[in-house]
């Protein structure tokens with residue numbers, strides 16, 4: 196099953212100057228399902244200012260604006276949802292905080308964690324890291340088998356993440372990932388973020 200695999204962008208760990216412009220060019224380069232703001236160790240007031248700057252750019256393009264780690268701040272700041280990991284807020288609590296907003300949950304390489312996330316009300320589950328990445332030190336690597344079985348058996352959409360690029364994404368698309376979450380391959384693309392998005396979209400479309 197290769198249809199309907201969409202791109203999910205994660206911001207760089209540190210936002211470069213004029214990121215608004217880069218972000219807009221990436222979002223205008225092709226179909227993007229979501230943008231996750233993922234910044235660590237940034238005080239809440241600064242994060243709120245950043246959200247106020249970036250959220251309209253994303254939401255005006257009908258792209259979901261998701262906040263990493265902090266469901267309460269996501270609600271407070273008008274985001275479309277939040278992504279929580281296993282050591283952030285428990286998924287059940289995150290669902291209560293978010294109401295009807297989108298909830299994504301990190302499940303590493305575990306279908307068991309993904310089942311629990313689904314029972315707690317997750318809108319998507321994320322498996323990874325599938326490939327080496329410099330964006331984060333992943334606690335665990337994930338197997339394509341985990342993704343394939345989940346996609347075959349379960350209705351809840353799954354996101355694949357970790358070191359994904361245009362050259363290595365085909366097996367994840369073939370395994371049934373509904374979304375590919377990428378950061379480095381887009382923001383670090385030698386020809387700019389728009390070219391990074393287009394390379395990913397071409398690679399996804401080429402899978403048959």
Ligand SMILES: Cc1ncc(COP(=O)(O)OP(=O)(O)O)c(N)n1
Pocket residue numbers: 231233263264278279280281282283299300301321322323331354356376
């Ligand atoms: C889509 C997506 N998948 C996984 C993660 C990782 O979340 P987490 O395990 O909480 O690690 P941090 O990203 O918070 O360092 C994610 N953010 N997004």
Ligand SMILES: Cc1ncsc1CCOP(=O)(O)O
Pocket residue numbers: 205323324327328329330331333356357358359376377378379380
């Ligand atoms: C947030 C996160 N969680 C697991 S790997 C990863 C980093 C994804 O970024 P990249 O696409 O640059 O590997």
Ligand SMILES: [Mg+2]
Pocket residue numbers: 263264278279280283
């Ligand atoms: Mg987290």
